[in-house]
Each structure stands twice: as structure tokens, then as C-alpha cells.
Amino acid sequence: MLRACTLDFGGVWDDHLHLVEFSYNNSYHDSIKMAPFEALYGRKCRSPISWTDVGERQLLGPELVTQIVDIVKAVRSHLQAAQDRQKMWADKHRRILEFQPGDHVFLKISPTKGTIRFGTRGKLSPRYWAVRHTGESWKSIISTRFTTNIRRSSQRVPCFPATKICTRSRPQT
Structure with missing residues (x-):
């Protein structure tokens, strides 16, 4: 993502780092099945594109806690599934090293x-x-x-x- 922005910004990427960070935090991540902002705050980020959308009711008290607990459980299960997928692939492609006399x-x-x-x-x-x-x-x-x-x-x-x-x-x- 930063490489693509470097081309658009003429090589001066550090002046626009906040835009890249915003894009990263609001883009969908396959490992957690949601955007990092949504996982952290429990709601979608209000960007200029969604300012005209009608807002939803604010959650307070126990409702907020239960919603955050549900999001944390979902993120943990998605991360565990991604880790299991990566481990299965690595185990399938692993080879046991056996040294023989004369090996370099x-x-x-x-x-x-x-x-x-x-x-x-x-x-x-x-x-x-x-x-x-x-x-x-x-x-x-x-x-x-x-x-x-x-x-x-x-x-x-x-x-x-x-x-x-x-x-x-x-x-x-």
C-alpha cells in the first residue's frame, strides 16, 4: 500500500503517512474478517464518504460491553483459524533434515x-x-x-x- 502511494505522491511518502495509516486501519483484513478500526472501536469509521449516512443508536453500559466481548471473541476465533491454516501449510511443506556423511x-x-x-x-x-x-x-x-x-x-x-x-x-x- 505504501509503495503504491509513493508513486502517487511523487516519492514524498512521509508527508502523507497519516493517509496511508487511515487507509490501512479502515481496509478489510482477511485474518480478522473486519477492519482493524472496527475491531478496536466496535463500529465502522466515519469517513467523508459515510458522513451523510444516518447514524445508529449509541450503545451504553452493559450493551456496549457485550458487543465488545462478542467482537473480541470473533477476532480471536478468526485469528486462530488463520494461524491453524498457516501451521497446516507449513507442516505440509516441512521436510526433516537428515545429514549423511559427505554432505556439504x-x-x-x-x-x-x-x-x-x-x-x-x-x-x-x-x-x-x-x-x-x-x-x-x-x-x-x-x-x-x-x-x-x-x-x-x-x-x-x-x-x-x-x-x-x-x-x-x-x-x-
């Missing part, structure tokens, strides 16, 4: 440790460090940690979490 794997380097260990920083600093001989270098597998004989210069403790591993599907020739 990469160890993810955190930005600060990469600067300290490799002496480079910025955009072109290394993001992954290649571990070539998977089968021979891993000594044991203990829960989610792998032990390896990576050079002492690149890592003080020769143990790293499994979440920091990236594999390559084909070996490099």
Missing part, C-alpha cells in the same frame, strides 16, 4: 562474531562458514547440538546449535 553443510555466522573471527564487516562479510567433511568432522550428535572439529580460530568451543546449519542439496564440484 554451512555454519551460520552471527554478525558480531563474524567481525571478531574473520575480521570483515559490512554487507560483504561472510554469512555462512563451510564445513566440508560432514561425516568425518562430526564426533557425536547430542540432542540438538553437534560436536565438530572446526578450526580453533573460527570457534572457541567446538559445539554449535543445529538451528544454525544450512545444507546444500548438491555437492560442489
